[in-house]
Amino acid sequence: MAKPYRTSITTHVEGKPHVYGYGLVDIAGKASFSKTIYLILKGEMPDKNSEAMLDAILTISIDHGVEPASVVAARNIYSGGSPVQAAVAGGILALGEFHGGAIEQAMENFKKYEPLGVKRLVDDFVRRGERVSGFGHRLYDVDPRTQKLLELAHEYGFFGKYVKFALKVEEELSKGGKKLPLNIDGITAALLLEMDFNPKVGKGIFIIARTPGLVAHVVEEALREKPVRRLSEKDVEYDGPRPRK
Numbered sequence: 001m002a003k004p005y006r007t008s009i010t011t012h013v014e015g016k017p018h019v020y021g022y023g024l025v026d027i028a029g030k031a032s033f034s035k036t037i038y039l040i041l042k043g044e045m046p047d048k049n050s051e052a053m054l055d056a057i058l059t060i061s062i063d064h065g066v067e068p069a070s071v072v073a074a075r076n077i078y079s080g081g082s083p084v085q086a087a088v089a090g091g092i093l094a095l096g097e098f099h100g101g102a103i104e105q106a107m108e109n110f111k112k113y114e115p116l117g118v119k120r121l122v123d124d125f126v127r128r129g130e131r132v133s134g135f136g137h138r139l140y141d142v143d144p145r146t147q148k149l150l151e152l153a154h155e156y157g158f159f160g161k162y163v164k165f166a167l168k169v170e171e172e173l174s175k176g177g178k179k180l181p182l183n184i185d186g187i188t189a190a191l192l193l194e195m196d197f198n199p200k201v202g203k204g205i206f207i208i209a210r211t212p213g214l215v216a217h218v219v220e221e222a223l224r225e226k227p228v229r230r231l232s233e234k235d236v237e238y239d240g241p242r243p244r245k
């Protein structure tokens with residue numbers, strides 16, 4: 001009878017944990033964390049350039065200030081008296097389609113539309129009135145993280161058809177007037193496709209990258225701040241009814 005769970009990721013061999021055939025106690029001290037992340041997501045060890053590319057993606061996404069929704073959520077949850085794991089999990093829950101959670105959809109879009117062409121993608125999204133995942137940013141006209149990853153993509157040999165396609169989409173979308181730069185989710189999506197990752201890892205890659213940042217913010221909240229954050233009424237615009245009888 002089939003067993004209730006099956007996995008090709010991990011098992012014990014002679015009492016030691018193995019991931020895709022590599023003993024963790026054997027590779028610890030030799031393989032970097034990024035290399036091991038690549039292994040557990042892809043089932044094989046990366047070559048030097050793939051390891052360096054993934055490492056750059058994870059490094060550049062580790063934090064983006066106190067202001068993003070995920071950090072505000074995590075800090076506020078901790079300040080209410082919930083434990084570290086609840087606050088970090090709450091921060092991760094804020095990583096939705098508009099903030100760090102757009103990689104999977106961007107990968108699907110690039111895969112589908114790269115053979116069809118940029119114009120078809122833009123026409124379809126405009127017709128449906130939808131936003132194109134991986135483009136636009138509240139702060140940037142040019143996302144400096146994207147620029148750095150593009151530079152490294154050249155160096156490591158990942159400036160391929162998906163990266164070129166993403167840049168053409170950026171150009172086409174920005175013709176409308178408002179600049180919609182290829183953002184961190186968009187360039188990450190293109191690079192993960194160049195590295196032959198399945199789109200299903202997209203959301204996970206950003207969670208893996210950003211979780212150390214969320215932990216740091218929650219620990220700082222714990223060590224430096226008073227419990228219970230609360231907005232001041234001065235920061236809230238009330239536009240409901242006046243007092244009624």
Ligand SMILES: CC(C)(COP(=O)(O)OP(=O)(O)OC[C@H]1O[C@@H](n2cnc3c(N)ncnc32)[C@H](O)[C@@H]1OP(=O)(O)O)[C@@H](O)C(=O)NCCC(=O)NCCS
Binds near residue numbers: 130135
């Ligand atoms: C990231 C994001 C929320 C930033 O938004 P913003 O710069 O504050 O822009 P706004 O939400 O004010 O939108 C301004 C206009 O640009 C349009 N727009 C913004 N991003 C767009 C996109 N990716 N595709 C198409 N149109 C977009 C909006 O529809 C809006 O149009 P309107 O004025 O005709 O209503 C937005 O660009 C977005 O939703 N991007 C797609 C999701 C994504 O990539 N998320 C990951 C972010 S790292």
